[in-house]
Amino acid sequence: MDNIRRVLSVIVTNEDGVLSRISGLFAGRGYNIDSLTVAPVPNTDFSRLTIVTNGSKRVLEQIVKQLHKLIPTYKVIESEEFVEKEMALVKIPLHENFNGLDAMLKAYNGTIASSGENFIVIMVVDDAKRIDNFLKAIKKYNPADMVRGGSVALDV
């Protein structure tokens, strides 16, 4: 069976150990985590996890059911339609030739987040696929370091 990519938004009680319950569930049952982000939902006692996973149809169905089964899980949103964005930060030495960088930043919704003595740090927010492309394209400026944040998503 072909692997399908799936974005899940999981609302859980914001309590000790809840992240280990979820990561443990994935590890113990052999499910994949492509990315995982977590932060409290403002003004509630819940947290929202955004999990990007992949698997066969049956595995994905089990993942959703197993997540539901965890006692602190309030809701699992598995809408097919999400606005999904990922963020990346890239550190580029100032001595690089920045020719064309401006145009690239425009194309990927990027900005210069910080500019120091030796480096600039650029930030992009875009779809996960386009972040992949951006990180490939940015290589020509010989980045000193880069980090991507994992997807956050809202169902629409």
Place this chain on the structure above:
Amino acid sequence: MELNGSQMVVEALAKENVSVVFGYPGGAIMNVYDEVYKQNHFKHILVKHEQAAIHAADGYARSSGKVGVAFVTSGPGFTNAITGLATAYMDSIPMVVISGQVPITMIGTDAFQEIDAVGISRPCVKHNYLVKDVKDLPRILKEAFYIASSGRPGPVHVDIPKDVTAQVGEFFYPDTITMKTYKPTYKGNVRQIKKAVEAIANAKRPVLYIGGGAINSNASESVREFAEITGIPAVETLMARGVMGDDNPLLLGMLGMHGCYSANMAMSEADLMIAFGPRFDDRVTGKLSEFAKHAKIIHIDIDPSSIGKIVEIDYPIVGDLKNVVEGMIPLAKEKIDSTKYKSWRDLLNRYSEIHPLKYEDSDTILKPQWVIERVGEILDDKAIISTDVGQHQMWTAQFYPFSFPRQFITSGGLGTMGFGLPAAMGVKKACPDKISINFTGDGSILMNVQELMTAVEYDIPVVNIILNNKYLGMVRQWQTFFYDKRYASTDIEVQPDFVKLVESFGGVGFNVKTKDEFDKALKAAIDSNVVAFINVEIDRLENVLPMVPSGGTLYNMMLEYKE
């Protein structure tokens, strides 16, 4: 009411009507034990090893349907308890296990007897808690009992740091609670139930596939009624033995790896499977692609994740089995003509006649199957039967005439050797009017043999029938069939003197080689009213048959073994 954490534990157990706790004290849980000493709400039974405390609470829960409770201390006390928790989790047994933990101020410092208990127990329990503040303790204890006993039951672990057991806080213990994030579904979807009954009415060869859920949901009576109204033949899993009652003409027997021929053929030839709370275990299904491949499937389970986990389900119904079956019964009365399946039943009965469960009795050596049948003849429904794990467990499932639910207490999912004796102690505490029998093997019994001391100390007269073949028999059987008789580490001819062993603890023991000796020993063991060993020398090379070899198909059983 202001109480300290330890008093809260005692009060909560009193409110939950807990009558017995199995446990073992230690540094981190001493404050709790100090309060246990002062109270008289429940009896505490001091086991000799923490694993046995959990199995005893498990046996208590399985035989009574109530929540079993155990106390252990931190560190090794808790790690010893893990096998017990995993055993109960695999079989969905309601239990609350309370462990001591090092004080909050010391957590994370690798303190004496510190272990990340909730980290270890997480995959072995339905839910767990590390109590960080005494003000949360009453709520957590209430939730623990609620979660353990509701929905699909399971063990819940509460880890309480020592300083929390001394802190004082307000104790308020509500009678009922609701949880925002945990709401099991009890009522089945009415439309789905209707569709399922229609599917049954249209089927030609339906079969009831009954699992452990029928026991957990106390659905036995409803299931029997449904079978009777519809005339649909039934098969039981290991965990469901006793649901239909073995004298029920609609029951074909147990299915699966060591199930009977007719039960496995019923699954293989059915055009509709009605799954009442089983979980399609690999020991039941055999090769999945060939499992019940002509059948549409109705699956009723309270755990949505159980449905569709192993096989595709055509008619899923999430709900409490008893509730759903009671909803099906009036529709079935209306729509289903029980005479319709007569030829199907006749066919299956013919299968039962052609290949019944059988063994070849002998005049020179006792056969384990005879021993089990004999106990069944003598004790029948007067006994509750526990087992350990191995050949004796399968023979017991095959040959004991189970007549009511919760009569058969066995570790199905995890297959835990050493379960039997402590579980049978829990059974006796829950059901003092029944005789508590533990069928065990010469391998299994040594895995928790120290509990003979507990049984003597607390007057818990468990009769252990050791079916002794001087082998780790089930592994030996596989070695015979699949490993060219290379008996790697399964010959255990070097043995203790079992009679002296049990006598040294203060129990009674009997060595048995003949039928006469067995009858006398069983009577003497029961009359002695202390824990007993009946060490039965059985045919060393007897095999559990029939058998579906691992990965084989249900319709292609090994019916006999020929050299």
